[in-house]
Amino acid sequence: MEAAGRVVSALPFELAVQLFDEPELGRRGEIVEQLSVAVAAPLVDALSADQQVELYREWSPEGRTKLLPFLQAATRETLRALMNYPPASAGGIMTTEYVGIPATWTADAVKRYIAEVGEAKETVYAIYILDPAENTLQRVISLREVMLVPGSTVVTEIGDDRAPISVDPLVDREDAARLISKYNLLALPVVDDHRRMLGIVTVDDIIDALVSEQTEDVQKLGGMAAIDESYLQITPLEMLRKRGGWLAILFVGETLTAQAMGYFQHEIERAVVLSLFIPLIISSGGNSGSQSTSLIIRALALNELSLRDWWRVVIREIPTGLALGTMLGAIGFCRILLWQFFSMKHWTLFGAALGQNYGPHYMTVALTVFTSLIGVVTFGSLAGSMLPFILRRFKLDPASASAPFVATLVDVTGLVIYFAVASVLLLR
Amino acid sequence: MEAAGRVVSALPFELAVQLFDEPELGRRGEIVEQLSVAVAAPLVDALSADQQVELYREWSPEGRTKLLPFLQAATRETLRALMNYPPASAGGIMTTEYVGIPATWTADAVKRYIAEVGEAKETVYAIYILDPAENTLQRVISLREVMLVPGSTVVTEIGDDRAPISVDPLVDREDAARLISKYNLLALPVVDDHRRMLGIVTVDDIIDALVSEQTEDVQKLGGMAAIDESYLQITPLEMLRKRGGWLAILFVGETLTAQAMGYFQHEIERAVVLSLFIPLIISSGGNSGSQSTSLIIRALALNELSLRDWWRVVIREIPTGLALGTMLGAIGFCRILLWQFFSMKHWTLFGAALGQNYGPHYMTVALTVFTSLIGVVTFGSLAGSMLPFILRRFKLDPASASAPFVATLVDVTGLVIYFAVASVLLLR
Numbered sequence: 001m002e003a004a005g006r007v008v009s010a011l012p013f014e015l016a017v018q019l020f021d022e023p024e025l026g027r028r029g030e031i032v033e034q035l036s037v038a039v040a041a042p043l044v045d046a047l048s049a050d051q052q053v054e055l056y057r058e059w060s061p062e063g064r065t066k067l068l069p070f071l072q073a074a075t076r077e078t079l080r081a082l083m084n085y086p087p088a089s090a091g092g093i094m095t096t097e098y099v100g101i102p103a104t105w106t107a108d109a110v111k112r113y114i115a116e117v118g119e120a121k122e123t124v125y126a127i128y129i130l131d132p133a134e135n136t137l138q139r140v141i142s143l144r145e146v147m148l149v150p151g152s153t154v155v156t157e158i159g160d161d162r163a164p165i166s167v168d169p170l171v172d173r174e175d176a177a178r179l180i181s182k183y184n185l186l187a188l189p190v191v192d193d194h195r196r197m198l199g200i201v202t203v204d205d206i207i208d209a210l211v212s213e214q215t216e217d218v219q220k221l222g223g224m225a226a227i228d229e230s231y232l233q234i235t236p237l238e239m240l241r242k243r244g245g246w247l248a249i250l251f252v253g254e255t256l257t258a259q260a261m262g263y264f265q266h267e268i269e270r271a272v273v274l275s276l277f278i279p280l281i282i283s284s285g286g287n288s289g290s291q292s293t294s295l296i297i298r299a300l301a302l303n304e305l306s307l308r309d310w311w312r313v314v315i316r317e318i319p320t321g322l323a324l325g326t327m328l329g330a331i332g333f334c335r336i337l338l339w340q341f342f343s344m345k346h347w348t349l350f351g352a353a354l355g356q357n358y359g360p361h362y363m364t365v366a367l368t369v370f371t372s373l374i375g376v377v378t379f380g381s382l383a384g385s386m387l388p389f390i391l392r393r394f395k396l397d398p399a400s401a402s403a404p405f406v407a408t409l410v411d412v413t414g415l416v417i418y419f420a421v422a423s424v425l426l427l428r
Numbered sequence: 429m430e431a432a433g434r435v436v437s438a439l440p441f442e443l444a445v446q447l448f449d450e451p452e453l454g455r456r457g458e459i460v461e462q463l464s465v466a467v468a469a470p471l472v473d474a475l476s477a478d479q480q481v482e483l484y485r486e487w488s489p490e491g492r493t494k495l496l497p498f499l500q501a502a503t504r505e506t507l508r509a510l511m512n513y514p515p516a517s518a519g520g521i522m523t524t525e526y527v528g529i530p531a532t533w534t535a536d537a538v539k540r541y542i543a544e545v546g547e548a549k550e551t552v553y554a555i556y557i558l559d560p561a562e563n564t565l566q567r568v569i570s571l572r573e574v575m576l577v578p579g580s581t582v583v584t585e586i587g588d589d590r591a592p593i594s595v596d597p598l599v600d601r602e603d604a605a606r607l608i609s610k611y612n613l614l615a616l617p618v619v620d621d622h623r624r625m626l627g628i629v630t631v632d633d634i635i636d637a638l639v640s641e642q643t644e645d646v647q648k649l650g651g652m653a654a655i656d657e658s659y660l661q662i663t664p665l666e667m668l669r670k671r672g673g674w675l676a677i678l679f680v681g682e683t684l685t686a687q688a689m690g691y692f693q694h695e696i697e698r699a700v701v702l703s704l705f706i707p708l709i710i711s712s713g714g715n716s717g718s719q720s721t722s723l724i725i726r727a728l729a730l731n732e733l734s735l736r737d738w739w740r741v742v743i744r745e746i747p748t749g750l751a752l753g754t755m756l757g758a759i760g761f762c763r764i765l766l767w768q769f770f771s772m773k774h775w776t777l778f779g780a781a782l783g784q785n786y787g788p789h790y791m792t793v794a795l796t797v798f799t800s801l802i803g804v805v806t807f808g809s810l811a812g813s814m815l816p817f818i819l820r821r822f823k824l825d826p827a828s829a830s831a832p833f834v835a836t837l838v839d840v841t842g843l844v845i846y847f848a849v850a851s852v853l854l855l856r
Contacts, residue, residue, distance in 0.1 A: 280686050
């Protein structure tokens with residue numbers, strides 16, 4: 001860390017600014033904190049506004065107090081304005097360096113203005129026409145459109161007349177990403193309730209946001225808290241914290257299976273053969289649940305489904321679950337009869353090694369497995385598909401409905417279904 | 429479908445072109461196939477090259493034969509050139525409509541050229557300086573840079589002198605996305621082995637590609653084949669195919685647990701109490717495995733880890749697994765002793781309801797669960813973290829290492845570890 005600080009101090013200033021203007025540089029905040037205030041302050045002042053905020057977020061309270069008085073007034077103002085927004089909101093990733101012009105300008109005036117101030121702007125390709133008094137957003141034109149018209153054209157004559165697409169600063173960055181992607185924008189204006197221009201979210205920020213969201217999603221789906229650091233950088237303690245929390249919750253949930261199994265202990269004693277298929281039965285419920293969960297998580301994230309559509313999902317998942325369950329049930333049924341057959345006729349070495357004798361009631365055992373699988377897979381599909389809806393309903397991230405979470409929910413029910421079927425068919 | 433065709437025929441031409449130039453419009457290919465050739469051909473000719481290719485991919489062989497002769501020669505040429513590349517490659521999503529200029533032009537000439545042809549180009553913000561004879565890519569400048577310099581500046585004097593970043597057409601679209609995101613590009617040039625310019629991949633295409641990749645990843649992690657259609661659009665048969673395949677494979681893999689349980693049937697008969705904790709033990713292995721799998725999948729996707737780093741992961745996962753296993757083991761140990769205590773002292777209704785009597789050897793049972801959990805969680809973490817490496821090594825997508833896949837792998841081993849520990853501690 002200290003060594004990194006010395007390297008930065010020795011770099012040409014322009015290069016250092018370029019380096020720190022990229023979110024890809026790991027631990028930027030820590031490195032800047034290591035620098036002397038005389039080196040750090042001008043560096044931070046020279047960064048783009050969104051990167052200043054990102055750095056600022058990474059500093060320790062002491063670092064902030066140390067550095068803040070040495071920053072330019074404009075930088076402090078930006079930090080104060082932007083730090084109000086949560087890091088994963090449009091306001092949290094926006095920048096205030098956009099090209100804003102009055103409605104009276106001509107195309108030539110815009111080109112001259114860009115030639116003058118273009119270097120300092122995050123993008124010059126989206127141009128925002130603002131009311132000079134109120135600073136409200138009136139229209140958005142693109143530099144391409146400006147290039148295509150005669151120089152004397154007034155900017156309000158350029159492009160189409162539709163109201164510009166904009167977002168509230170508190171909108172989630174994923175929703176901002178969706179708008180940028182849907183309308184193929186280069187930047188998305190962020191406005192307040194009075195349509196006053198606050199800043200822009202650029203396509204670069206959105207790509208970075210999409211990549212982070214994807215990482216978060218994959219980690220949550222794996223049944224753990226999302227981590228910011230890369231795998232090799234995270235400290236062992238942090239790793240245990242991020243994984244241990246969820247693992248312990250899932251474990252405690254899963255102890256309910258021991259509870260359930262306790263109630264069926266008597267049944268197991270009567271027919272130990274039942275215990276052989278417990279892992280098979282409950283994992284099938286978990287697997288089908290995990291499939292429907294991942295389908296629904298994605299459909300919700302892409303707005304293909306809304307909360308109100310839950311019943312459409314129910315009427316699709318029940319037949320799907322029944323069909324999949326019947327398929328697995330049939331495989332299980334054949335598997336049991338086949339192995340029983342192997343155990344009775346030892347005519348091949350292969351059969352002798354594989355064969356398992358399930359006792360005199362092997363046919364009833366096979367039927368029990370068949371019937372339970374239909375029930376368990378259908379229940380799994382249904383529970384797995386409803387979980388993301390329930391999480392969304394309670395304003396939680398549907399991506400938290402990880403495969404392990406679904407499996408834990410479905411395991412107890414799977415056991416209950418299996419032993420209920422066994423009581424009717426096998427243990428009368 | 430037919431109705432959609434009639435609607436399109438009735439639309440103003442410009443609006444129809446805008447509509448079909450967006451990949452968001454579902455089933456575009458089918459709708460265009462429904463149109464009469466006289467309506468469809470000019471519409472397709474007017475689309476951007478990358479969208480022409482995407483539409484063309486969606487057509488049936490009959491549709492292609494019907495429409496192809498009526499398209500302009502230039503469109504047919506584009507289709508022939510671009511259809512050579514796989515849909516998920518840079519070549520498959522690139523467009524041939526970029527701004528290419530000779531090295532001798534001035535900034536003013538570039539601006540005049542853009543004013544003239546800009547409308548037809550996918551982007552005018554990235555400008556490619558090409559060798560006029562060979563069509564090889566020499567430099568990339570941005571329109572912003574052109575705007576900042578005096579009009580008489582020769583383009584080779586603009587911007588920095590570094591060799592432009594470019595990709596081979598066969599590079600995966602995800603790698604192209606990574607380059608665009610890393611270098612904050614608006615477009616990425618695609619060149620052949622001789623650095624001849626083939627086309628550009630724009631940031632819009634990349635966002636669309638990222639979103640599709642994310643959907644694919646989430647679905648694969650849920651243990652199913654990726655689907656293209658949205659949840660409510662996919663036909664029931666297609667849904668069964670995409671889910672049933674993986675579900676059946678996982679089920680057959682999971683039947684190994686029944687095989688394993690068969691070998692331990694004798695142990696279960698001797699101590700039925702052992703069966704109570706089977707779901708708990710194996711699911712803990714699956715959960716910890718699913719966590720490390722998702723961590724490694726993401727680290728590999730972001731190039732934070734390469735194949736050679738597998739041993740770094742091993743030396744991190746073993747202590748992590750031991751620590752997490754000890755934690756879960758301790759919870760399990762306390763849980764067993766507590767419930768045993770409840771069952772012995774019925775002084776509360778709560779205790780009476782919860783209590784479970786694990787027999788005279790309850791302490792040994794608790795120790796068996798404790799010890800097995802350490803082994804199972806450590807093995808799960810290790811197996812889960814290695815699986816994505818193995819898949820990548822065999823050129824398969826690491827994201828196929830879904831939580832259900834990992835759980836299936838780990839379940840049999842979990843049973844073996846559990847019964848091995850039980851044989852030593854409990855069943856001597």
